[in-house]
Amino acid sequence: MSKILVHIATSEGKIKRSSLEVMSYCKTLADKNSMTLEAVVLDPDPAKYTDQLNTYGPDKVYQVKHPIFKNHLNAAVIEALSKVIDQSGPRLCAFASTESAKEVIGALAARHDAAAIPDVAGFTINNGSVDAERPVMAAKVLSKTSSSSELVLVSVRSGSYDLAENPGNAETVAVDFDFDESGLRAVLKEVLSSAGDKVDLSEAEVVVAAGRGIKDENGRKLVEELAETLGAAIGASRAVTESGLFPATLQIGQTGKVVSPQLYFAIGISGAIQHVAGMANSKVIVAINKDPDAPIFQYATYGLVGDLFKILPPLTEELRKIKGA
């Protein structure tokens, strides 16, 4: 029958975990609905991902090779994906909900007269209808959204599905892709990265997130020490990225990133709905807050009522002993 096409997001030469989550789930979905599973990689060197992709069992992999894909530029991504969508003719095109995917899905849907259901927490196919659930109203409720369009684009929040290997041997297709940058009215000038970008936040197994309670450089240091001890990625609330203590890339929440680690530390974070929207799917949540009534305690697996400046030093020391052992 028809096809599912999965866009593969890569970073630093690796496939993003969130894309593999989407692949894992789409493999199940494809098998259940007797559909073919295809994947598309846009990269300066797309062939290097084939082995890893084969672990997740696609029937076919489209490789679009071009140096422009070293960085994200929406016009190039749209052009390339459009070409592959035309070539493949999928019923469903699935993305991991990255910032790059979010930037192109609307335009891509408009271009193909397709439906788009972004940032879903889950989806399935029933009798030709794509049925999804997505958080709305600052993630306070789930909206059930469906589409029977001929082509439906879906982007999936990270952590919505588990990884499941399903080894296979895909046919690879090299897609001809010329891209003329000369006429572009949108030009990428520069990519500014900051020190905090080292560990990919949305992929991290452990996240240590800082809130306004960390106050200053001193609090920041305590957070960094804890994160380093745990090999964790650092995240932050909006109050903290606004103050400049941590870079904006690290913001978690409705405006920022969605994370779903095994372990999340909320340190001096009150738990505003807009923050919780980005971290409520974490498996274990530890909250440290001096206000016993802080809303974050409603979500915490373990809530520590107390002063973070007194709790973090012995916590880091204790964890160092365990990790060092």
Added chain:
Amino acid sequence: MKFSVCIKQVPDVSAPISIKDGTLTQDSDRMVLDAYSASAVEEALVLIDKHGGEVQVVLVGPEKAKETIRKALAMGAASGVHIVVDDVSGLDSGAYAEILAAWHKKSDYDIILTGKQSQDTDAGLTGGMLAWKLELPYAANAVGLTYDNEGGKLTVTRQGDSGQEMIELTSPCLVTCSNDMNEPRIPSLKGIMQSKRKKVETLQLGDLGLDPDTLSSKTSKTKGQGYKEVPGREPGKKLEGDPEELVTELVGLLENEAKVL
């Protein structure tokens, strides 16, 4: 330089909500200017302060949404366009984009700004769809904007997956704005008084050659099928005591109960 800022009226998401038989009810029917839209208005105002020009706001929504246009006018926008749609419940992002595209095709602008998403649906599709329909270069999730008068170039700093990307757009162009871009001003009393005299053009869908039934039945390619609760979390443990005790207890739990260390 003429800015056209697409703004949205949204329910106050901080008000308690409940779901009964798949329908959403809110304790308060308070409607507000969407925070992302507000940042788009603010950014346009900052840029015209520097470079000269004018800000027009455009809103698709029911009669009641006029108050939201007034709010943007009170912030400092020069004029408003109200495309009246009494019942927006059947419209998805595609339909909003179709309406906004129809309006912009017959209006003048250099730069269109929209929110990067809206506080109620968080979909983030309308801006990109609109850009495509108008064949405009665009950038999404902007956290900073600078304008170069001479070349007519707009430099957008957008928050990407890792780090920030600086994109130079040639106008006419479209940018979707993050609320991390600025702190929207609170309208002054003078602003509020002045807003009452500012012009708001009111249009019906028919004026744009659009048909409400087609917009909800055909242009909207996605259908809402009701709401459900977010699966709740297991109740947790709250630990109180002196720091050393708390730490010992927590580490024990993480190791032996949660098994995440």
